[in-house]
Amino acid sequence: MRGVVCMRDAREREALCQAIQLWAGLICLKAEITAQSPEEAVPAEASLLLWDMDGTPALPAWEGPAGGRWALLLCSSQPQAAIESYAIHPNAFFQKPVPLAALCQALERCVARWWEDLEWVEVLCGGARRRIPLCDLLWAESYQHGALLHTTLESIQTRESLRDLTAHLPERTFFRCQRGYVVNLYHIRGIGQTSARLANGAEIPIGRRARGEVLEAYRRSRWIWESAAPPEGSPT
Amino acid sequence: MELTIGICDDLQEERVALAKMVRAYCQSREVAVRLRLFSSGEELLADIQRPGQMNILFLDIYMPGLSGVDTARRLRKVDKRCAIVFATTSTDHGMESFEVTASDYLVKPIRMDDVARAMDWLLERAAQEPRPLSVYADGEWRQIPLASILYIEILGHHVHIHTGGGDVVARRGLDDLAASIEGEDFLRCHRSYLVNLNYVRGIEGCDFRLTDGSLVPIRSGDFPALRDQFISWTYRKAWARA
Known part of the structure; x- marks a missing residue:
């Protein structure tokens, strides 16, 4: 675009x-x-x-x-x-x-x-490759030796590991907030002591050690919703 | 095509004057019109119970009771597609008009030129919508709105067009029919089937399950690609509705 x-x-x-x-x-x-x-x-x-x-x-x-x-x-x-x-x-x-x-x-x-012009991710699901627009991928979690992807419309199970999946997701938008979870920063609406709340109401757990980094990553993206000027060094 | 145009104004002389201009415009453009007049936002909202009842609404802002802007906000919860044209003495609500996705904002006193300009744009935009499907069936030409078609299948030398109001059978090839359908809502999912994705509830096995319970087969050789097209369409439609 x-x-x-x-x-x-x-x-x-x-x-x-x-x-x-x-x-x-x-x-x-x-x-x-x-x-x-x-x-x-x-x-x-x-x-x-x-x-x-x-x-x-x-x-x-x-x-x-x-x-x-x-x-x-x-x-x-x-x-x-x-x-x-x-x-x-x-x-x-x-x-x-x-x-x-x-x-x-x-x-x-x-x-x-x-x-x-949207970016997509492809995952193996039920023997076939599925494409998902990244803007619709809310979060992903480890699940039964693979991963479970939660989008705005569905949940998709894949045999690919969360680690392999994360390698294909842009760091400016997706953050490994806990060992078993990756979250889309764009859809976070609040961060508590132990979880992040998404726009659809879902609560995603945040690891104790990752909380500081999650907060920092979230701060760099939240200016959109608070009408403040983007902070220096914001992800591009 | 007949347009249903509403005029909502608490002052009768304003309603009548605007109705006269709208009717004159439609006559000059040979557009069939059905005018509905309302004296308050409450009366209008009591009448509009589902989307599609009104194509265009001319809406005053300063009215006793519910204001035009508040009326528009409540109308949008029922109908996101009705074109709203504010017709008001006030120049203070331009910003709010964008919040309810108005199509125009006319400042009184309204002249014929103002009505013509607003209507010209609305009709031009309507002309860009996909045209109805034109088929010869039962001895006459029929114009079938695309939104009413659930799916089309070919049986022998005839196409069966399954709509919400019944089936239309025409002697025409499916390739030719598919080529004449504009827009991205229809998917050639099988050699013998064309499906309107708006009516697909989901995928069951190798078929599309439609909202009326029908099953439409998906070509097995291209199943992954066709499924991806449907899924991409679904995600895109969700964004377009936002």
Whole structure:
């Protein structure tokens, strides 16, 4: 997925560019996000455009790739600009400063448009190879000499070991929180003394020795949900 | 295609004026329309019990009782696809309109141009939806909405199109039929079968089990790939509904 952030303020556009790139990394979406000023032409192959309406004479002349596999997000410091923006029917409108939680929710609603750019994992299940989009893999656990993968829709048993499975999962998103568990950081909503709570309500055990590292890894990803600036050194 | 268009405004003169413009637009575009008028959000919500009852809704915001924005929020719990066009004196609710995925926001006094612009875009978007399946059956041309088709099977020289409202039999090849169906919801799972994945409840053995209890076979030679296509479609659909 090629994304472009078009804003007049260089600091703002670099920050949003970094935020979207981090989001894409966490959700395991292959993406290249670039920042540019509104005077530059939007590349024809861009499938995500975040455009700042402030200080620009006109709304972007951009149609996106054919087939509707694109998303247009607009922002402005003037809330009334939301009404003007209906002239080009964006997928979302934000009042500046762009709230990162709202930005991530809008991007999530567009994931289906970039389906071909998602990262997948293949596992052996019942003698056949199964593909699972990594964004839907919530956690995995050791199970009967193999592993049990829990996704947003199903649980899949494989004879592959948790260790072998973990070797194929990106470290920026998946963390070995306990000897028998790997968890997807993107879906964690809270961390207690002995477990992590996921968005679907599941509680995943955290090893005593791993808790500090899990907290650190989670802190590096949680800025998405707390609308704070991404911390330095966040996983890419 | 007949559109069901609702207009919800507490002021009768506003309802009547907007209805007149919408009717004039539809007549000029030769679009069949059924207009429904409501004087409050409560009256509207009492009437809308399931998705698909209304295609487009023009919705005032400042009304006694339930506001237009709150009405829209409750409507969205029932119907995510109804196009909502806010028609209001206020310019203060543009941000909230995006929270309920509105299609447009018209500021009163509303002119014919405003209605035409909003309707043009909505009709253009509707035209991009997959076209109904056109078949010649029982001596006439039939337009079958794709959403109503559970699966299609070929028996001899005829295709049997199994829909929620009964079967349609046409003399046509399945290859030709499959090529004319747009969108990604249909899967050629077998030499003799085309299935609408929206009606698949799951896989049982080597068959798709549909929501009406039917079993549709999956070509054994390509079972893993076809199963993966179904699973990928299921995950993608879940994201698209988010």
